[in-house]
Amino acid sequence: MPPSLSLLRSRSSLSSIALLALATLAACRGGEAAHRRTLVDARDRYDPKSLDPALSTDVPTGRAVSYLFDGLTRFSADAKVGPALATRWDVSPDGRTYLFHLRPGVRFHDGTLLHASDVVHSFTRVLDPANKSGRPWPLYPIAGARAFAAGKAATVAGLAIVDDSTVRISLDTALAIFPKLLAMPVASVVPAKISPDFGEHPVGTGAWTLVSWQHDDFVLLARNAEYFGGAPKLDSLMIRIIPEPSTAVAEFESGNVDLLYVPEADAPRWEQTDEKKALLTSAPALRLWYVALNTTRGPLKDVRVRQALNHAVDVHTILDKLLGGRGRLAAGVIPPTLEGADTARAPYAYDPAAAKRLLAAAGYAKGFDIELWLPQDPAFARVAESIQSYLAAVGVRAKIVQRESAAAREASRNGQTDMFVKDWYADYPDAENFLYPLLHGANRGVGGNVSFYENPAYDRIVSLARTEQDSAKRVTMYAKADSLEFADAPMIYLFFYNELYAVQPWVKGFVAPTIFNGQKFLDVTVTPH
Amino acid sequence: MGALLLRRALLAIPTLAGVVVVAFLLLYVAPGDPVLEMVGERADSATIVRLRKELHLDESLPRQFAHYAGGVVRGDLGRSFITGRPIARDIAERFPKTLELAGSAMLLAIVVGVSLGVLSARHPGGWIDRGALALAYAGVSFPVYWVGLLLILLFAVVLHWLPPSGYGRPVFLVLPALALGSRSIAFLARMTRSSMLEVLSSDFVRTSRAKGAREKVVLLHHALRNALIPVISVLGLDFGSYLTGSILTETVFSWPGIGRYVVNAIGRRDLPAIQGTVLFLSVVFVAVNVITDLAYAAADPRIAYD
Numbered sequence: 001m002p003p004s005l006s007l008l009r010s011r012s013s014l015s016s017i018a019l020l021a022l023a024t025l026a027a028c029r030g031g032e033a034a035h036r037r038t039l040v041d042a043r044d045r046y047d048p049k050s051l052d053p054a055l056s057t058d059v060p061t062g063r064a065v066s067y068l069f070d071g072l073t074r075f076s077a078d079a080k081v082g083p084a085l086a087t088r089w090d091v092s093p094d095g096r097t098y099l100f101h102l103r104p105g106v107r108f109h110d111g112t113l114l115h116a117s118d119v120v121h122s123f124t125r126v127l128d129p130a131n132k133s134g135r136p137w138p139l140y141p142i143a144g145a146r147a148f149a150a151g152k153a154a155t156v157a158g159l160a161i162v163d164d165s166t167v168r169i170s171l172d173t174a175l176a177i178f179p180k181l182l183a184m185p186v187a188s189v190v191p192a193k194i195s196p197d198f199g200e201h202p203v204g205t206g207a208w209t210l211v212s213w214q215h216d217d218f219v220l221l222a223r224n225a226e227y228f229g230g231a232p233k234l235d236s237l238m239i240r241i242i243p244e245p246s247t248a249v250a251e252f253e254s255g256n257v258d259l260l261y262v263p264e265a266d267a268p269r270w271e272q273t274d275e276k277k278a279l280l281t282s283a284p285a286l287r288l289w290y291v292a293l294n295t296t297r298g299p300l301k302d303v304r305v306r307q308a309l310n311h312a313v314d315v316h317t318i319l320d321k322l323l324g325g326r327g328r329l330a331a332g333v334i335p336p337t338l339e340g341a342d343t344a345r346a347p348y349a350y351d352p353a354a355a356k357r358l359l360a361a362a363g364y365a366k367g368f369d370i371e372l373w374l375p376q377d378p379a380f381a382r383v384a385e386s387i388q389s390y391l392a393a394v395g396v397r398a399k400i401v402q403r404e405s406a407a408a409r410e411a412s413r414n415g416q417t418d419m420f421v422k423d424w425y426a427d428y429p430d431a432e433n434f435l436y437p438l439l440h441g442a443n444r445g446v447g448g449n450v451s452f453y454e455n456p457a458y459d460r461i462v463s464l465a466r467t468e469q470d471s472a473k474r475v476t477m478y479a480k481a482d483s484l485e486f487a488d489a490p491m492i493y494l495f496f497y498n499e500l501y502a503v504q505p506w507v508k509g510f511v512a513p514t515i516f517n518g519q520k521f522l523d524v525t526v527t528p529h
Numbered sequence: 530m531g532a533l534l535l536r537r538a539l540l541a542i543p544t545l546a547g548v549v550v551v552a553f554l555l556l557y558v559a560p561g562d563p564v565l566e567m568v569g570e571r572a573d574s575a576t577i578v579r580l581r582k583e584l585h586l587d588e589s590l591p592r593q594f595a596h597y598a599g600g601v602v603r604g605d606l607g608r609s610f611i612t613g614r615p616i617a618r619d620i621a622e623r624f625p626k627t628l629e630l631a632g633s634a635m636l637l638a639i640v641v642g643v644s645l646g647v648l649s650a651r652h653p654g655g656w657i658d659r660g661a662l663a664l665a666y667a668g669v670s671f672p673v674y675w676v677g678l679l680l681i682l683l684f685a686v687v688l689h690w691l692p693p694s695g696y697g698r699p700v701f702l703v704l705p706a707l708a709l710g711s712r713s714i715a716f717l718a719r720m721t722r723s724s725m726l727e728v729l730s731s732d733f734v735r736t737s738r739a740k741g742a743r744e745k746v747v748l749l750h751h752a753l754r755n756a757l758i759p760v761i762s763v764l765g766l767d768f769g770s771y772l773t774g775s776i777l778t779e780t781v782f783s784w785p786g787i788g789r790y791v792v793n794a795i796g797r798r799d800l801p802a803i804q805g806t807v808l809f810l811s812v813v814f815v816a817v818n819v820i821t822d823l824a825y826a827a828a829d830p831r832i833a834y835d
Binding site for chain 1: 562565572573577579612695780785796798
């Protein structure tokens with residue numbers, strides 16, 4: 001009998017059906033949370049692109065790759081570089097040759113032994129134009145890498161197998177950060193023989209092996225009992241892909257997920273409830289929020305105008321009121337946790353009178369009209385709106401232009417934006433990862449310098465620091481470069497954001513990572529609850 | 530019927546060709562560079578130039594179109610710029626899940642909507658009628674996105690009856706189907722009600738009552754059958770809104786269907802994935818329209834297409 005007929009029979013049957021349905025549903029509800037040794041991570045908003053390290057250019061992909069694979073080096077949760085597949089490395093006195101000694105007896109998930117040739121093959125593969133890798137640049141410092149990537153050489157000249165457990169890598173020029181570049185997901189080591197759909201069926205040496213990947217739904221990983229770094233304590237790790245932040249919060253509150261990235265705009269609300277606050281954990285992430293000022297456009301060409309804009313905005317209040325004070329005001333681009341940061345340097349003071357004086361001196365006593373661009377993001381939108389009102393107070397009439405992310409990014413890279421609200425998240429924990437891509441003249445546009453800032457003195461110091469072998473000297477150079485650019489104000493310096501995670505009380509041992517691929521869940525446990 | 534089917538199928542070809550052209554051109558007009566999305570935040574211009582060449586994006590627009598259209602004619606939708614996976618496989622993986630959701634939502638809308646409509650028409654102005662009217666206003670007015678979040682809050686977070694989101698056992702289907710069907714429930718309830726009222730006042734209903742038929746038989750056998758004809762055509766036309774509605778519903782409920790696939794593809798400017806999905810969904814839409822026409826003809830003998 002069709003349900004419509006039974007509904008018609010009497011009014012009482014309607015309510016009894018409803019009750020029955022509800023009882024059935026209640027019986028079905030998950031008791032899955034209890035007694036499992038799986039951790040469910042709900043931090044990712046979208047599916048990894050692929051599980052092939054060569055295609056890794058974004059956080060969900062990079063994080064998944066780092067569970068399945070290892071590089072020669074790796075990052076710890078507090079963003080220190082350390083040995084992984086290489087137990088140690090020797091650097092030649094001129095800093096141009098690295099000898100990596102491989103860990104003996106490491107096996108891939110399919111049981112084959114790791115050889116030195118796998119390392120050479122993996123790096124060659126990323127550089128091979130046939131593989132359409134979007135991010136070969138971490139390997140470009142290797143001698144001959146660019147020529148190979150351009151199809152002008154048959155092999156990568158700088159890669160050599162010394163013996164079965166030693167690889168020699170020669171660089172074009174000395175580069176102190178090279179071991180850090182090798183801890184990036186794209187530099188993971190893959191077996192020499194790989195299947196055509198390697199991105200779907202990855203085989204690595206990592207702490208976790210792939211069980212199942214349901215696109216846009218979840219990635220399920222199982223512990224690699226043979227892992228050289230000690231097998232993970234959990235049985236399995238599930239990465240759930242939840243695109244809507246409010247839904248992720250609902251899943252967390254229902255106890256279905258164990259780990260949540262608290263959206264920036266929600267942070268104050270979480271911190272105001274004691275019960276929720278107890279679940280929060282945080283780390284000073286290597287993430288700078290700023291407003292890139294295009295130094296080649298209109299009034300922004302004048303350094304006094306750029307300084308004035310910095311004085312005009314009360315960043316402290318913005319951070320406090322809109323982001324729950326989760327961060328530290330920026331006085332330069334180097335995060336305070338990295339060497340080279342001058343923690344004694346004071347940020348631009350909020351001083352509208354000084355801003356007006358600087359604007360008048362630059363010939364803009366009556367202010368000017370300008371565009372303030374941003375991608376679609378609720379937290380950025382609030383920040384942009386308050387910046388707009390602060391600027392209005394000193395006579396600068398900013399028009400907010402909000403575009404979908406890809407369109408906004410393209411416009412900024414093409415130099416079509418006056419001011420652009422954005423953030424920058426480090427790929428590797430080094431001051432160079434901020435100074436070089438964001439503000440070096442060589443990286444204007446697509447390289448990441450959307451301020452189009454160019455200062456020969458700054459460029460020279462940053463370039464020299466990249467090749468400097470003496471770490472004390474290098475740190476001094478970083479600090480010097482940071483102070484140069486801070487005075488030139490190619491951006492409105494906002495803050496370094498402390499990322500906020502919510503962790504269920506039954507999860508033990510989770511340390512919020514400073515760098516995105518620094519937490520591999522080796523020591524994390526889930527207690528019965 | 531066979532001739533009708535053939536004629537409609539032939540007519541669909543120019544429609545779909547138009548879709549291919551428009552989908553292709555729109556993406557080149559829209560801002561946002563697919564290669565910039567492939568390389569991520571920090572990139573080098575050599576890689577960008579190389580990728581652009583490999584993906585034929587450096588060629589003239591007509592050549593690019595010929596390249597794409599050639600593939601489509603051969604039945605090859607190409608590979609995703611971002612993931613490298615074949616688009617056809619991606620669609621085959623996700624569309625059944627969207628169909629499952631849209632089908633359930635539609636079934637729910639028919640069962641609940643038509644029942645409410647019949648009950649309302651039985652006693653116009655009664656409490657069921659007024660309640661259904663309120664529900665209908667709510668269903669039509671609230672955006673599916675918001676309804677979805679409210680349902681999650683009530684049934685998952687507060688009451689713990691249902692899982693908030695995800696894909697799997699039938700229990701995961703309840704909330705998204707309800708959210709996606711809510712607008713249709715409201716719409717169908719109002720449609721059925723007015724259609725029923727019209728039919729109930731017609732001569733043959735009076736006659737069947739006069740000959741002593743029971744009220745249940747009058748309502749369901751005589752009246753409802755006739756009242757359903759306009760409802761069927763509305764259902765067919767509404768199918769498009771199930772597909773577009775699934776974009777939002779799938780996002781709110783983490784449902785791994787084709788709606789989310791296309792949203793992701795647009796966000797990343799994954800041209801082959803967007804074009805392939807748009808084309809595929811157009812085919813589905815055209816097919817559903819043909820089926821609706823056929824069903825309409827079958828339901829009402831007075832309708833003929835020749």
